[in-house]
Amino acid sequence: MRVFLVAGEVSGDRLGGALMEGLRALVPNVEFSGVGGPLMAGQGLQSLFPMDELSVMGIAEVLPKYRHLVRRMHQTAKAVLEMQPDVLITIDSPDFCLRVAKEVKKSSTIRTVHYVAPSVWAWRPKRADKMAKVIDQVLALLPFEPPYMEAAGVRCDFVGHPVVNEPVATAEDVAAFRVRHEIDDAPLLVALPGSRRSEVTRLAATFGEVAAKLKQEVPDLRVVVPAAAPVAEMVREITGSWPVPPIVIDPRGQNQDAALTEKRTAFAAADVALAASGTVSLELAASATPMVIAYDMSWLSWQIMSRMALIDTVTLVNLVTDTRHIPEFLGPAFEADRIAPALLGVLRAPDLQESVMATTMERLGRGDEAPGLRAARAVLDGLG
DSSP states (O other): OEEEEEEOSHHHHHHHHHHHHHHHHHOTTOEEEEEOOHHHHTTTOOBSSOGGGGOOOSHHHHGGGHHHHHHHHHHHHHHHHHHOOSEEEEESOHHHHHHHHHHHHHHOOOEEEEESOOOTTTBOTTHHHHHHTTOSEEEESSTTOHHHHHTTTOEEEEOOOGGGGSOOOOHHHHHHHHHHTTOTTSOEEEEEOOSSHHHHHHHHHHHHHHHHHHHHHSTTOEEEEEOOGGGHHHHHHHHTTOSSOOEEEOOTTSOHHHHHHHHHHHHHHOSEEEEOSSTHHHHHHHTTOOEEEEEOOOHHHHHHHHHHBOOSOOOHHHHHHTOOOSOEEEGGGOOHHHHHHHHHHHHHOGGGGHHHHHHHHHHTTTTSSOHHHHHHHHHHHHHO
8 A cells, every 4th residue: 555645844744653653553564655754754754855844834924935835846746646646645734735636636536635624614614615626535633623524525534633642741750850950849831932933933032021021920930942853943042042041952863752752741840831823732731731822923914814714712722622711812912011911820820721621632532542543544444
């Protein structure tokens, strides 16, 4: 069996790695090709080009790299057609991945599967209809997504979210982490300014201001910043000028398992988190770490996206539980003077978020079969 996969972000690499592991468990002689990151490489994928070339978000941010992205799209589609796999699996990054699928479908009948349903419940609902023209099956991470895709005529399987199957740091791990970094019993803030270069550039300085304001109220505050490998050097440079010098967790030079373990332990060790919008809110919920979400983008991107939004929150914990217990500061609200008081409130009353984080994990499939294996079964079932 031959499978071509395309992932364009750190979160997509994680999904792809788990799916590949599931496929290998069910079909031992499976052959992989495509585009991915280190976790997919760990399952045997040799990426056509570095995955982080595709990790761009925001309309204004994409424009300068548009021509290069188009060239990469044509290169990827050509590689799919040359391989003639049993299935093309595109993972998240819909603006890139669906263009690849469209070009492949023009010249072949290769079955196409898209992993991560588009957030048609959030904005641009007509994307489901457009996807139906080039995608045969969708694998959904969130339990409320299948009806949206099925209404457009696309098979959609809820396979669970991979975050529910990831290890959680133990109390012993947390204690050792605090000793190792000389944190002891001090209050600990974990700051997560994103995994894309554009995010870190836009968010990190304000995150540093928030940490400084929080330290004025909590003098013994410590800060830890787990950096994604593609932006680790940038994170070190920017946080080096923060008023509160953070502990930077740099995954470069570590093996994948050690790096992920250190990151999860940092989450579990933290008393509160300040995080960019995205999947990281679910990772924090898995560690039962109370949080505040803060995100900004270019003025043009915000004007366009805010007018198209169909929801009043972007935080996945809020959406999965249909609550609004996780504070968020987006666009014009992305100001240190507004974020810091909310973060202080969560630090002083963390129990208010406990129930919604636990409910989120339950609804995403904690305790069920591993999502990567469920996704693999769904792909094989779709192939017949």
